[in-house]
Amino acid sequence: MLEVKHLSGGYGKKQILHDISFSLTPGTVMGILGPNGCGKTTLLRMLLRTLNKQAGVISFNGKDIDLLNRNELAKHFAYIPQRDSVAFPYTVFEMVLMGRTAHFNSLSTPSRNDIQFTYDILEKLNICQLADTIYSKLSGGERQLVLIARALCQDTDVLIMDEPTSSLDYKNQKLIIDAMKLAAKTGKYVLFTTHSPSEPFLIANQVLLLKEGRMVGFGSPNEILTSATLEQVYSIPMDVHSITNIKNQEIKLCLPIY
Amino acid sequence: MTYTVTKVVEWGKTMTKHAVSSVRTTKYYILLIVLVIISISTIIASFAIGYYSIPIKDILTLIFKGEKYVPSNVAIIIKRIRFPRIIAAFMIGAGLSVAGASYQGMFKNPLVSPDILGVSTGAGLGAALAIILDYPNFMIQIMAFILGIIVVFIAYLIGTRTKYRQEISLILAGTMLGTLCSSFITLIKYLADPYEKLPAITYWLMGSLAKVNNQALLFSLLPMILGTILLYLLRWRLNILTLNDEEAEAIGINPKRVRLIAIIGATLISASSVCLGGIIGWVGLMIPHLTRGLVGADYRKSLPISFLMGGTFLLIMDNLARTLYAMEIPLGVLTSLLGAPFFIVLIIRGGRQ
Numbered sequence: 245m246l247e248v249k250h251l252s253g254g255y256g257k258k259q260i261l262h263d264i265s266f267s268l269t270p271g272t273v274m275g276i277l278g279p280n281g282c283g284k285t286t287l288l289r290m291l292l293r294t295l296n297k298q299a300g301v302i303s304f305n306g307k308d309i310d311l312l313n314r315n316e317l318a319k320h321f322a323y324i325p326q327r328d329s330v331a332f333p334y335t336v337f338e339m340v341l342m343g344r345t346a347h348f349n350s351l352s353t354p355s356r357n358d359i360q361f362t363y364d365i366l367e368k369l370n371i372c373q374l375a376d377t378i379y380s381k382l383s384g385g386e387r388q389l390v391l392i393a394r395a396l397c398q399d400t401d402v403l404i405m406d407e408p409t410s411s412l413d414y415k416n417q418k419l420i421i422d423a424m425k426l427a428a429k430t431g432k433y434v435l436f437t438t439h440s441p442s443e444p445f446l447i448a449n450q451v452l453l454l455k456e457g458r459m460v461g462f463g464s465p466n467e468i469l470t471s472a473t474l475e476q477v478y479s480i481p482m483d484v485h486s487i488t489n490i491k492n493q494e495i496k497l498c499l500p501i502y
Numbered sequence: 503m504t505y506t507v508t509k510v511v512e513w514g515k516t517m518t519k520h521a522v523s524s525v526r527t528t529k530y531y532i533l534l535i536v537l538v539i540i541s542i543s544t545i546i547a548s549f550a551i552g553y554y555s556i557p558i559k560d561i562l563t564l565i566f567k568g569e570k571y572v573p574s575n576v577a578i579i580i581k582r583i584r585f586p587r588i589i590a591a592f593m594i595g596a597g598l599s600v601a602g603a604s605y606q607g608m609f610k611n612p613l614v615s616p617d618i619l620g621v622s623t624g625a626g627l628g629a630a631l632a633i634i635l636d637y638p639n640f641m642i643q644i645m646a647f648i649l650g651i652i653v654v655f656i657a658y659l660i661g662t663r664t665k666y667r668q669e670i671s672l673i674l675a676g677t678m679l680g681t682l683c684s685s686f687i688t689l690i691k692y693l694a695d696p697y698e699k700l701p702a703i704t705y706w707l708m709g710s711l712a713k714v715n716n717q718a719l720l721f722s723l724l725p726m727i728l729g730t731i732l733l734y735l736l737r738w739r740l741n742i743l744t745l746n747d748e749e750a751e752a753i754g755i756n757p758k759r760v761r762l763i764a765i766i767g768a769t770l771i772s773a774s775s776v777c778l779g780g781i782i783g784w785v786g787l788m789i790p791h792l793t794r795g796l797v798g799a800d801y802r803k804s805l806p807i808s809f810l811m812g813g814t815f816l817l818i819m820d821n822l823a824r825t826l827y828a829m830e831i832p833l834g835v836l837t838s839l840l841g842a843p844f845f846i847v848l849i850i851r852g853g854r855q
Contacts, residue, residue, distance in 0.1 A: 294748045318754025329746040331610045332799035345742055346754030353738045353802055376526060398753065
């Protein structure tokens with residue numbers, strides 16, 4: 245169980261998030277939605293404890309995460325940033341191997357088991373052929389996959405993704421979404437932020453809707469993402485269409501009315 | 503448009519066999535062995551080179567049989583003059599390269615050199631002060647060492663006042679303190695006695711290993727080795743430190759603490775290098791670059807390679823400095839003459855990419 249109770253926080257004295265509460269069960273994919281500046285990234289940062297909260301409790305399996313040290317925390321929560329920050333020519337394999345850091349002593353280096361684990365992850369994501377490629381030379385979609393591989397290599401219970409599908413083309417979006425589904429199937433919690441309200445219908449079973457740092461709704465996509473709530477959050481009229489695609493599958497699309 | 507999951511696997515449960523050691527790893531070990539051989543032969547050959555040339559045969563006899571079997575004047579030259587100088591040159595080159603490599607990673611900037619936090623100019627100020635105060639030679643070294651460390655310490659205190667993007671504020675603080683120190687040095691030079699003190703200060707700042715003796719070597723070698731070991735122990739964490747702090751924290755390290763330990767290690771190396779041989783620039787910038795080109799960015803490989811390449815490089819430079827011309831060329835000048843064009847090539851190549 246991942247539980248967040250009455251969480252508030254922000255930067256310095258400025259408060260951005262107010263009284264956020266939700267709880268998730270294993271295998272949940274939760275989409276976090278809201279306009280720019282609503283506190284999506286702030287929430288992720290507090291979950292990762294890279295930003296200190298001002299009030300509230302975050303607990304994992306009944307244990308307050310404040311009681312964990314960096315290393316223990318990194319065994320529970322992995323982070324997949326939106327943009328990477330690599331200035332040096334690391335290979336894909338080296339990048340992914342970095343995910344194992346929390347699993348060995350602070351002055352030692354990865355063991356054979358860590359290396360084996362890394363190869364297995366690359367294989368499961370079907371990117372073994374990239375292992376020796378220089379990471380910074382990859383395309384955006386491949387990079388995102390490598391960052392997911394690194395997070396999976398960390399072998400955590402929770403994956404926290406900051407806008408995983410933004411700035412990717414459709415094919416790469418599908419690859420990322422498949423990887424997220426795969427992770428959820430194995431019982432991981434997957435939390436992601438997005439700017440596309442249609443996306444949760446495809447992957448998420450929970451949605452957290454934020455506006456100006458406050459919760460507008462929390463629940464299943466069908467129950468939360470309605471034209472009324474979306475209009476309230478995004479401040480423009482929104483339509484939620486239910487359509488059938490050529491494969492005869494029912495899908496939902498959220499479109500703004502300009 | 504619905505996506506089906508085609509493969510369902512349990513993470514980490516299926517352990518298929520892979521070729522764990524790849525071609526890259528094999529290449530690395532070959533390079534390592536080759537460089538060890540080159541380093542050792544350069545060190546031995548360096549004993550032969552100089553104003554008084556000594557046959558290699560004598561050197562090998564001295565190493566393997568003892569000093570009784572070689573002429574006494576040869577033994578004295580080898581032990582008292584060439585030994586400290588050669589070891590100093592190798593260790594300074596090796597140490598500065600390791601320190602430079604570490605700094606480039608943690609400041610996420612391939613153009614950073616080991617004196618980015620002001621250690622060299624701080625040490626220069628210490629030396630200039632000691633010279634003008636007429637302190638004995640060993641006090642010049644101690645003052646240089648201590649002031650170098652103090653300047654880095656102040657830069658660290660200023661730079662870590664900011665909560666986010668500490669790398670940037672550290673670089674800024676270091677550069678500012680460096681400028682401050684060099685203006686003090688200029689002031690001291692201006693006020694110094696132009697016949698005796700001024701040349702002494704100027705010469706010290708140029709960087710040279712001409713005055714290294716066994717006593718000075720002993721004093722500097724310990725902090726240098728300590729710093730190198732510290733950075734080597736951190737080699738894996740240094741990889742993580744090249745990511746931004748948020749990612750590094752999420753991966754499970756404390757970037758601020760690792761950075762502090764790395765700064766301590768690099769400062770021990772640079773400060774003792776400066777007090778042994780004055781300001782010798784460019785080695786710590788160039789060698790890590792060449793190393794990354796050869797073995798990639800991973801510090802597990804690049805630190806040992808940087809150590810060997812840097813040591814050999816500076817030793818060859820110092821050999822040139824003492825033999826190229828009848829009068830000794832300052833080592834710092836020689837490395838700069840090579841370093842500046844290297845830097846220009848780097849910028850041009852970087853621009854093309």
